Amino acid sequence: MKATIDPFSCLWQAQHSAHSFAVALPPRAHVVVIGAGYTGLSTALQLAEAGRDVVALDAMSIGDGASGRNGGQVIPGLKLNPDELEHRFGEKKGRVLADLVGSAAGYVFDLIQRLSIDCDARQAGWIQAAHHEAALDGLRDRAGQWRSRGADVQILDKAQTRQLLGTSIYQGALLDRRAGQLQPYQYVHGLAAAVRQRGVRIFERCAALQLRRSEGGWTVVTANGEVRADQVVIATNAYSSPLLPALPHTYVTLWSLQAATAPLSDDLLAHVLPGGLPVSDTFRVLRYFRRTQDGRFVLGTRGAFRDALNHGDIARVRAEMLDIYPMLENVPITHCWCGRVAVPAASIPMLSQPEPGLTVALGYYGRGVAMATRMGALVADLVQGLPAEESAYPVTPFKAMPAAPLHRNVARVAANVMRFQDLFERRVRGARR
Ligand SMILES: Cc1cc2nc3c(=O)[nH]c(=O)nc-3n(C[C@H](O)[C@H](O)[C@H](O)COP(=O)(O)OP(=O)(O)OC[C@H]3O[C@@H](n4cnc5c(N)ncnc54)[C@H](O)[C@@H]3O)c2cc1C
Numbered sequence: 001m002k003a004t005i006d007p008f009s010c011l012w013q014a015q016h017s018a019h020s021f022a023v024a025l026p027p028r029a030h031v032v033v034i035g036a037g038y039t040g041l042s043t044a045l046q047l048a049e050a051g052r053d054v055v056a057l058d059a060m061s062i063g064d065g066a067s068g069r070n071g072g073q074v075i076p077g078l079k080l081n082p083d084e085l086e087h088r089f090g091e092k093k094g095r096v097l098a099d100l101v102g103s104a105a106g107y108v109f110d111l112i113q114r115l116s117i118d119c120d121a122r123q124a125g126w127i128q129a130a131h132h133e134a135a136l137d138g139l140r141d142r143a144g145q146w147r148s149r150g151a152d153v154q155i156l157d158k159a160q161t162r163q164l165l166g167t168s169i170y171q172g173a174l175l176d177r178r179a180g181q182l183q184p185y186q187y188v189h190g191l192a193a194a195v196r197q198r199g200v201r202i203f204e205r206c207a208a209l210q211l212r213r214s215e216g217g218w219t220v221v222t223a224n225g226e227v228r229a230d231q232v233v234i235a236t237n238a239y240s241s242p243l244l245p246a247l248p249h250t251y252v253t254l255w256s257l258q259a260a261t262a263p264l265s266d267d268l269l270a271h272v273l274p275g276g277l278p279v280s281d282t283f284r285v286l287r288y289f290r291r292t293q294d295g296r297f298v299l300g301t302r303g304a305f306r307d308a309l310n311h312g313d314i315a316r317v318r319a320e321m322l323d324i325y326p327m328l329e330n331v332p333i334t335h336c337w338c339g340r341v342a343v344p345a346a347s348i349p350m351l352s353q354p355e356p357g358l359t360v361a362l363g364y365y366g367r368g369v370a371m372a373t374r375m376g377a378l379v380a381d382l383v384q385g386l387p388a389e390e391s392a393y394p395v396t397p398f399k400a401m402p403a404a405p406l407h408r409n410v411a412r413v414a415a416n417v418m419r420f421q422d423l424f425e426r427r428v429r430g431a432r433r
Contacts, residue, residue, distance in 0.1 A: 008309050010069055010337035011260040011298065012185035025203060025225045029055040031383055032220045032229040034208045034243070037067035038368060039361050040235035041191040042111075042376020043383070048198035050384060055227055056200055057220070059207035062192045065239050066368060068185040069339035071258060071288050071300050073278040074369045075126050076105040076178045078348050082145045085348075089394060100392050102151055104370035105179050111373065112182070117190030119182045120293045126179030127279045129161060129170035132425065135282035139174040152177035164275030167324050173279075181278040181290055184369065191373075211243055217357055231383050234360040235376075237368070238340035244360075249404035250350060251342040251363045254415075257303030259317035259336040261328060263295040272297055272325050283425075284418035287320050288366075297321065297328065302419075303338040305412055313338070323426065341366055345401040349375060353388060354398035 031047055033040045036058035044054045062068070078085070078101050085101070086094030109123045130136035139155060146153040153176045156164065161173040196202060203224070210221040217230040234240070238254075240247045264272060269291075273279070278290035289299040299321050304313065314336045321328050344350045344363025349371055352360045359382050361375045378393045388395035401407060 007314060007333065007336055009335050010185070011258075011292070011296070011335040012068060012072070012183055013063065014335060015183065016185050016189060025206070025222065025227060026055060026201065027226075028228040029053045029201075030229065031055070031231045031233060032057065032208075032218070032227050033233045033235060034220065035065070035235035035237065035239070036062055036192065036202055036204070037065045037235065037237060038188060038191065038372035039237065039375055039379070040233065041188065041195050042373045043233050043235060043361075043379045044195045044200045044376075045191065045198065046377050046380030047383060048195060048200045050380070052384075054200045055229070056195070056202045057206045057208050057222060057227075058202070058204050059236075059239070059241075061204045062202070063185045063188045066237060066339045066341065067188040067372070069258075069337060070184045070256075070369060071278070071290065071298070072182045072184040072187075072369065073126055073280065073288060073290065074105045074108050074121075074123070074180045074182060075280075075367055076103065076151075076176065076370055077101050077146070078367055078371065079365055080347055081142050082149060093394070096392050097394070098149060100374070101371065102146065102149060102178070104374040107377075108182075108370050108373050109180065112187070112190070115190065115194040117187060117194070119184075119186035119190055121180065121182040121187070123178075123180035125175055125177045125277045126181075127156070127161075127164065127173045127175055127275075127277050129165060129173040129279055129281045131170060131282050133171055136172045139172070139282070143174050146176070164273075164277060165279060166271045166274045169324060170281065175277075179278075182369070183293070187369075207241070208243055211358075213355075231357045231359070233379055233383060234358070235362065235379070237362040237364070237372070238342035240342075240362065244354060244398075246398065246400035247360070249400035250360075250398070251344045252401070252407045253305075254341045254343055255303035255305055255307070255338050256300055256341050256366070257309070257313055257317060257336070257338040258298060258300035259314060259321070259333045260292070260296045260298045261321070261331045262334050264291075264297060264331065268327060268331070269295055271327055283422045285415065285422055287324070289321075289324070296334075297325070297331075299324075302415055305408070307338065307340075309336055309338060346396065348394075350398075351375065351378060351382075351391070351393050351395050352398040353382065353395060359383060360398060
């Protein structure tokens, strides 16, 4: 019998059967972690290994947030270049920060190896492909900055890029050998299993509804009862509710949309991403794409500002696929899904301690596979008493963006303008071909 495919489903979730695990909510714990994606689970892992009694809550099931829906590209660094970090935070702090974010992908691959997580992890590199000469200049600058800090990052010319990508639409590319890819849903479930083995109790479909100060600590109120804790960590990223009134206003939510094709024939595999490395490009509304273990092509781009998908969304991703690989014309799309991305006010992820015993970490802006995992260890250090000023990562004030509700409308308009500019540039490119 032929399996039926729901086109509005996430490929990663369809490839992995997950089982739920929950036991009765305990009355207290040292630490309650709210949100069980990479940030929350990585925090819980470090704390459990340090002997803390940890409870983790998630409003949905493990992997229903961005950690189970992303592109699986494990990219070191942040959207800001290392020189910009040094400029913003001063030479000494900035250098430590650049080293930290530059090693975040390696941190993930080492962790996967240490915990023996089976998630098709491969640290063979990541390509950032330039859609025009000016973008390539920017990549040259970025590569130079990383190389001066000892990183294995190089620039590929147009011919080398075509050889690895199987398309001639890019002018050149940056190749970062520190990076790689994984199956994101298997990774988050592997983390959850490791965390559970270390004694953390995870409660799925158990939303934190309210936070109350109590007995020098906190009471977390859920529909299934209350848990008291000395410390609380909020790791809810772009899925945050107003647990603290300002929380959903500390970032702008964008949606990222992905689709996967059916497995490609050997002939197509020889032409579509023959180098096998994951790619992001430099368009304003960027596309990111990769191949999977079973030979599918998966591409993501900016989605509409909503969770529910329709056939127009599938058509949009298909058009992006065909712009790069016209030979995919007759290959069916079998899965299409989206997820929320948090764009932080300061353009770098936010680590904050709004009140004693309360730590918040979010806002990875498409760099969260590596950085959210790394952030968990930084959060765990603070929870265990490291003074904020000694953290390798800047601990910043917790505040809403000014005029936060307006930002969503601005983001929507900006996304449309950028898409129009990209389409215009592509028309010009098409006319020159
Ligand atoms: C489609 C898509 C593609 C992406 N591609 C990439 C990529 O290729 N590479 C990359 O580096 N990054 C990528 N990202 C970003 C990356 O996935 C995220 O930055 C990262 O997963 C964030 O992890 P997190 O644990 O902070 O948040 P999440 O994984 O979103 O977890 C937050 C959790 O908090 C829970 N929650 C919310 N409110 C409550 C509450 N009140 N009580 C209890 N639980 C609550 C939610 O249910 C959710 O499970 C992508 C994101 C998306 C959406």
